[in-house]
Amino acid sequence: MSAGENGMLNVRLRVWRQDGPGDAGRFETYDVGGISPDASFLEMLDVLNERLTLEGREPITFESDCREGICGTCGLMINGRAHGPQKGTATCQLHMREFSDGDLITVEPWRAGSFEVIRDLAVDRTALDRIIAAGGYISVNTGAAPDANLVPVPKEAAECAFDAAACIGCGACVAACPNSAAQLFTAAKVQHLNLLPQGQPERWARTEAMVETMERFFGSCTNHGECEEACPKEISIDFIAWTNRDYVRAKLRNRKPTGRR
Amino acid sequence: MGKKWVMALTGIALIGFVLVHMVGNLHLYEGAWETHEYAETLRDLGTKVIPRTWVLWALRAGLAAAFALHLHSAYSLTRMSRAADRRYAGGRDYIAANYASRTMRWTGPLVGLFVVYHLADLTWGHFNPDYVRGDPYHNVVASLSNLPVAIWYIVANVALAVHIYHGAWSIFQSLGVSSPRWNPLRRRLAGTFAAAVLVGNLSFPILVQAGVIDDGGRSVVRERLEQADRTGEALAPPEGAP
Numbered sequence: 001m002s003a004g005e006n007g008m009l010n011v012r013l014r015v016w017r018q019d020g021p022g023d024a025g026r027f028e029t030y031d032v033g034g035i036s037p038d039a040s041f042l043e044m045l046d047v048l049n050e051r052l053t054l055e056g057r058e059p060i061t062f063e064s065d066c067r068e069g070i071c072g073t074c075g076l077m078i079n080g081r082a083h084g085p086q087k088g089t090a091t092c093q094l095h096m097r098e099f100s101d102g103d104l105i106t107v108e109p110w111r112a113g114s115f116e117v118i119r120d121l122a123v124d125r126t127a128l129d130r131i132i133a134a135g136g137y138i139s140v141n142t143g144a145a146p147d148a149n150l151v152p153v154p155k156e157a158a159e160c161a162f163d164a165a166a167c168i169g170c171g172a173c174v175a176a177c178p179n180s181a182a183q184l185f186t187a188a189k190v191q192h193l194n195l196l197p198q199g200q201p202e203r204w205a206r207t208e209a210m211v212e213t214m215e216r217f218f219g220s221c222t223n224h225g226e227c228e229e230a231c232p233k234e235i236s237i238d239f240i241a242w243t244n245r246d247y248v249r250a251k252l253r254n255r256k257p258t259g260r261r
Numbered sequence: 262m263g264k265k266w267v268m269a270l271t272g273i274a275l276i277g278f279v280l281v282h283m284v285g286n287l288h289l290y291e292g293a294w295e296t297h298e299y300a301e302t303l304r305d306l307g308t309k310v311i312p313r314t315w316v317l318w319a320l321r322a323g324l325a326a327a328f329a330l331h332l333h334s335a336y337s338l339t340r341m342s343r344a345a346d347r348r349y350a351g352g353r354d355y356i357a358a359n360y361a362s363r364t365m366r367w368t369g370p371l372v373g374l375f376v377v378y379h380l381a382d383l384t385w386g387h388f389n390p391d392y393v394r395g396d397p398y399h400n401v402v403a404s405l406s407n408l409p410v411a412i413w414y415i416v417a418n419v420a421l422a423v424h425i426y427h428g429a430w431s432i433f434q435s436l437g438v439s440s441p442r443w444n445p446l447r448r449r450l451a452g453t454f455a456a457a458v459l460v461g462n463l464s465f466p467i468l469v470q471a472g473v474i475d476d477g478g479r480s481v482v483r484e485r486l487e488q489a490d491r492t493g494e495a496l497a498p499p500e501g502a503p
Binding site for chain 1: 262263264265266338339341342343344345346347348349350351352353354355356357358359362363365427430431433434435436437438439441444
């Protein structure tokens with residue numbers, strides 16, 4: 001980074017503006033001055049929106065919630081990279097110190113056929129929820145909470161499942177994928193339950209249902225590995241490999257025996 | 262994901278063939294008669310059990326089926342991705358995707374076209390006025406001594422190697438062959454395999470052009486077979502056969 005006057009940054013933003021799902025959309029350019037290098041990318045956008053509002057112009061619509069990298073609400077394509085230039089970081093945790101004074105920064109929404117632009121930088125990620133709804137759950141008995149440690153979980157399985165469960169569902173994997181495939185998201189959600197004892201009863205039904213729901217909305221994986229690089233939680237594409245294996249095992253197991261309907 | 266399995270399993274069959282084909286072609290270094298005998302050996306496979314050439318035809322049928330299924334999966338998966346994808350108006354960066362992975366949809370059709378040409382050239386003899394059935398050595402020399410043809414073979418084989426470099430790695434991923442212990446080997450294995458196939462296959466057009474593989478325009482096999490017909494002698498490799 002190299003800062004300008006007073007250690008503050010002046011950048012030029014090229015931001016995608018789109019009035020609604022049907023609108024063609026276009027880039028608009030804004031000069032944003034006097035930004036602290038310690039500001040996050042979203043805080044920089046807040047500053048810009050404040051100014052736009054004071055000028056009586058429409059502020060830029062973008063999504064955010066926790067702003068500490070754990071909710072998965074934010075997500076922008078910054079200079080052609082999902083969540084910007086810093087690896088393993090969501091947009092909210094990306095700081096302006098990653099940029100230099102005078103930089104031109106292009107900001108676009110996630111692009112995928114199933115991610116319709118709602119307005120400006122906000123997209124509809126309902127398709128990811130459809131995948132979860134297809135099988136991203138376990139069934140438990142109601143009543144009193146079970147005793148702690150009643151179900152032993154091997155340490156390795158617990159840690160591996162936790163790596164998958166780190167997925168915050170932001171959609172960066174889809175955004176970064178040249179095929180708009182949602183394999184990494186789906187694999188993380190499938191494997192975080194498939195790896196645990198609690199996930200076993202529904203394992204095969206879950207795998208088949210979630211993968212096939214995914215294929216209704218998204219493209220097909222060609223093993224580029226872009227998703228792994230874009231993922232703010234650095235989830236490994238090994239989970240995709242395991243899901244590929246589980247899917248075929250599920251197809252074999254889920255065949256209905258003769259006489260059943 | 263079922264189609265990814267079809268891609269991977271047919272991919273294994275196809276790269277298996279590519280390797281065997283390349284290794285078999287090394288008989289060109291032994292000479293014309295040995296290459297002819299290798300070709301005859303392929304026709305003789307399984308002769309003691311079932312009629313001659315049946316095993317070869319079964320292998321060919323399996324290969325054609327694998328090729329067709331590979332193409333069909335590639336076509337439908339590409340359509341699926343095209344339908345799902347939207348371009349970035351401001352351009353995008355690639356971090357992990359490499360040249361090989363991004364050109365699969367170009368190198369694939371290129372190799373497909375080459376296979377059709379290659380069959381027409383050296384199996385059916387359409388493009389080769391001097392084609393001699395049963396003398397692959399002579400036919401290879403006749404085709405590859407033509408510079409444009411040699412360049413086309415080189416380009417197609419580079420495309421094949423690039424395709425295999427990504428494909429061979431992809432097979433592991435698509436079939437779910439993944440374990441922390443062996444994963445670093447997967448890329449290296451794919452690279453070594455692609456390089457071996459590339460070096461072997463490129464050596465043929467290059468060495469024909471360099472005049473190392475050459476029969477001076479004579480078909481040694483035809484001459485020997487005609488001579489054997491005249492004299493009724495049993496065929497054995499001649500002394501100092503080329």
